[in-house]
Amino acid sequence: DQQVKQNSPSLSVQEGRISILNCDYTNSMFDYFLWYKKYPAEGPTFLISISSIKDKNEDGRFTVFLNKSAKHLSLHIVPSQPGDSAVYFCAASGELIFGAGTRLAVHP
């Protein structure tokens, strides 16, 4: 019973275009969400977060959108760069419930 789901295991995007990574959750008590980025043989690194009192948070090329009624969040990367190629995890609240991750490949 996954409380946080990332239904797309992989995504391929052309350099310069938008990457949209999606995440769904089931527990309406979650009030804080984070996105982490992970390169091979490294630990996850924090990318961006959003509180449930907001519906959008932006940091440079990265924007996270939260739709509480749909229990859905998404990460937009614009423009996508080859260095963005990694696995992206969404996670929820305190001890962190992680999704399974989406592998993003940005090709020239």
Place this chain on the structure above:
Amino acid sequence: NAGVTQTPKFRILKIGQSMTLQCAQDMNHNYMYWYRQDPGMGLKLIYYSVGAGITDKGEVPNGYNVSRSTTEDFPLRLELAAPSQTSVYFCASSPHRESQPQHFGDGTRLSIL
């Protein structure tokens, strides 16, 4: 500026052996965590600690033990290694629990044969 340091990076164990995965952080963080990541899955919380002398179970604690004698160190102990414990283990720390990103180590890849 080491952050979170995990040792060893790789280890192969035989069934029934025991070992300790080491984790140290130099950021004076109160909270520390152990996760495991199985192939194609997200990270699952094994144990966490809110400060020296205090530990608590996460989602998948069976087969593991932890201790937190200092703020800096949070070792994870496997007493009787089983093939189901083959995984990549990540240690993390954060200043607080809520609304604070966790800082992760680079992981320990453990194979049990």
